[in-house]
Amino acid sequence: MAELARLLDAVHLAAQKLASTADLKLVLREVLSICVEATGAMGGSIYLHDPGNKTLRFLHVLPDEIERKLERLDIPDDYGVAGEVFQSGKSMISVYGNTGDPHRRAIVRRTGVTVENMITIPLQIAGLKPIGIVQLVNKLHGEFDDTDEAVLDTISDVATLAIMNSRMLDRSTRVAALEGMGQAAHDLANKAGVLVTFLPDFERNLNGLRKALLDANAGGEAQFYLEMLQGTFEDVFAPYSERVYRYAKLVNNLAAGKPLKPLKKRWNFAHVVHEAAQYMETNARRSHVELVYDLQRDAPDFAFDDLYVIRIVENLVGNAIKAVHETITDEWLRENGENEKATFGKVRIQYRCAAGNHVLIVSDDGPGMSPGTIRQILGGSAKSNWEQSTGSGLGTKVITELVSAHGAKLSIRSKLGEGSVFEVDFGTGDSPESVDADADFVKSRT
Numbered sequence: 001m002a003e004l005a006r007l008l009d010a011v012h013l014a015a016q017k018l019a020s021t022a023d024l025k026l027v028l029r030e031v032l033s034i035c036v037e038a039t040g041a042m043g044g045s046i047y048l049h050d051p052g053n054k055t056l057r058f059l060h061v062l063p064d065e066i067e068r069k070l071e072r073l074d075i076p077d078d079y080g081v082a083g084e085v086f087q088s089g090k091s092m093i094s095v096y097g098n099t100g101d102p103h104r105r106a107i108v109r110r111t112g113v114t115v116e117n118m119i120t121i122p123l124q125i126a127g128l129k130p131i132g133i134v135q136l137v138n139k140l141h142g143e144f145d146d147t148d149e150a151v152l153d154t155i156s157d158v159a160t161l162a163i164m165n166s167r168m169l170d171r172s173t174r175v176a177a178l179e180g181m182g183q184a185a186h187d188l189a190n191k192a193g194v195l196v197t198f199l200p201d202f203e204r205n206l207n208g209l210r211k212a213l214l215d216a217n218a219g220g221e222a223q224f225y226l227e228m229l230q231g232t233f234e235d236v237f238a239p240y241s242e243r244v245y246r247y248a249k250l251v252n253n254l255a256a257g258k259p260l261k262p263l264k265k266r267w268n269f270a271h272v273v274h275e276a277a278q279y280m281e282t283n284a285r286r287s288h289v290e291l292v293y294d295l296q297r298d299a300p301d302f303a304f305d306d307l308y309v310i311r312i313v314e315n316l317v318g319n320a321i322k323a324v325h326e327t328i329t330d331e332w333l334r335e336n337g338e339n340e341k342a343t344f345g346k347v348r349i350q351y352r353c354a355a356g357n358h359v360l361i362v363s364d365d366g367p368g369m370s371p372g373t374i375r376q377i378l379g380g381s382a383k384s385n386w387e388q389s390t391g392s393g394l395g396t397k398v399i400t401e402l403v404s405a406h407g408a409k410l411s412i413r414s415k416l417g418e419g420s421v422f423e424v425d426f427g428t429g430d431s432p433e434s435v436d437a438d439a440d441f442v443k444s445r446t
Contacts, residue, residue, distance in 0.1 A: 031123075031159040032060050035134050038155065039119065039148045044136035048123075048163075049077060049086065052379055056082055056133060057372050074372050085120040086130050091153060093144045094118045113137070119144040121152045123160045131160060206230055246307050260405035262305035269358055269426075270295040270351050272306050276313035277349050280321065287325040288336065290343040291317070299353035304426055308402045309360075313349070315399045316362040316422050320347040323366025323420065356428045363421040369414040377412060 032046045043063050047056035055074050077086050085092050095117045115137045122130035134156070136144070206229060213222055246263070274295055284291050324345035336342035345365035352359050369377075377396045403410045403424055414420035 027159075027162050029060050031155070031162070032062055032134060034159075035121075035136055035152060035155060036062050038151055039136055039144065040140050041119075041136035041144075042113075042138035042140060044134060046123075046132065046134050047075075047082065048132035049130065050074075050375075053375060054078075056086060081118070081120050082133050082135060085122050086133050089122050089124055089130050091119065091121045091149045093149065094120070095143060117143050119148060119152065121149070121156050123156050123163065125157055125160050131163060134159075250307060250311070260401065262308050262406050264303040264305050266301045266303050267306050268297075268299075268301050269304065269309070269353075269360075270297040270299060272304075272309050273313055273349065273351050273360060276310040277317050279314060280317045283318065284321050284347065285340045287321050288328060288340075288342055288344045289321045289324045290346045292346050292348045294348065294350040296352050299351070299358065302358055302426075302428070304358075305406060308406050312399055312402050312424060313360070313362070315396075316360075316424075317347060317349060319396070320362055320364035320366065320420070320422075323364050327365070327367050358426040358428070360424040360426070361421060363419060365419050368416040368418045369412070369420055370416060374412045374414060378410065 028046055028048070032044055035041070036044050043061065045061040046059050048059055049055075050057045054077050056077050056079075057074050075082060077083055081092055081094055096115055117139060118135060118137045119139075120133055120135045123132040123134060124130035134152070136152075139148075206226070209226060210230075213219075213226060250260070274293060277291060277293065281291060324347060328344045332344060336344075347365075348361070348363045350361040350363070352361070378400065400410060407427065409425045409427075411423045411425070412420065413423070
């Protein structure tokens with residue numbers, strides 16, 4: 001009875017803790033911690049199901065000292081005991097001698113921990129398909145029994161509700177962010193559209209002023225200021241009014257989930273990439289990160305949407321800066337934090353035209369990523385990994401959508417502790433230049 005009372009207390013603790021936790025990462029760690037404590041297990045791991053890849057995605061393990069060793073232990077959702085429990089939705093107690101399922105043997109190889117006994121439970125609400133599993137190993141006193149199983153099943157109900165609630169909160173936050181972003185972009189597009197509408201009138205007025213000065217045979221300062229106005233109009237007002245309008249429409253389309261239509265023109269890619277990365281210089285200095293450029297400026301021009309490339313570069317470089325900043329130690333910050341010229345790591349921005357393909361590469365000295373995180377990014381479902389940074393988590397999804405809409409290909413190479421390399425291959429640039437409805441709007445007013 002005492003044992004049962006102790007385990008039931010753990011159920012109440014689970015309900016109390018998980019009801020007050022909204023962040024999914026914290027929820028999952030709390031779930032695992034409560035399960036380990038409730039059963040008196042040596043440790044355990046928790047997996048969530050990834051339906052897109054049909055895998056059980058490894059998320060946390062206890063004790064902490066073996067977490068890195070199991071970082072990449074994602075498994076097919078029908079593999080071993082874990083897969084059997086996930087597919088059946090029924091808990092399973094396993095007691096091993098010198099044999100066992102291949103997943104258990106993989107744990108032994110990677111951690112050096114011999115699994116003597118194990119309990120695997122599905123994370124599910126009765127009647128619904130599981131959303132993941134929890135595996136606990138090596139009960140410290142005795143073996144896992146029916147009482148453990150019954151209590152863990154109850155904790156599973158509470159935990160699954162907490163996980164689903166966290167997902168809904170996360171989704172509603174993202175929806176709110178998208179709606180707010182879309183509304184702001186819509187308003188900006190309207191204001192930029194007014195500016196664009198006045199461009200033809202402004203240009204006519206400039207031409208009228210030029211003619212009046214010529215008729216009056218006026219020169220000197222009057223002619224000088226006319227040329228200044230003409231230069232400002234051609235170099236700043238006209239192109240940037242158009243760019244602001246197109247950018248606002250792009251953000252609005254992203255927020256609304258509308259199809260993206262790049263406006264491809266022939267540009268110098270190195271120039272556009274450098275212009276975009278320069279906007280991030282101030283942020284990089286404040287984060288003690290050095291931006292290093294290696295751009296092939298003599299590469300031939302090719303057709304691409306400059307706005308898409310600018311946005312891709314800003315997002316990739318911005319994420320890389322956050323990644324490097326995350327690795328800075330408190331000790332280093334105490335010694336160098338006030339000095340903006342002190343740099344802790346680097347972000348490299350490279351561009352090459354190799355074998356006719358135009359390739360953008362952004363690499364960093366950050367903490368690196370697991371294969372699971374890479375899959376999330378390429379699948380457009382990743383949130384920021386960087387604890388010290390904030391944001392909606394929409395940045396990586398924007399990158400993948402822009403890359404895909406442009407007909408480019410994104411690839412990622414990364415290892416934990418070794419930084420990350422993001423590569424965007426824009427192809428040969430042989431695709432025809434395109435004009436979309438937004439471009440027609442601009443042209444009709446210029």
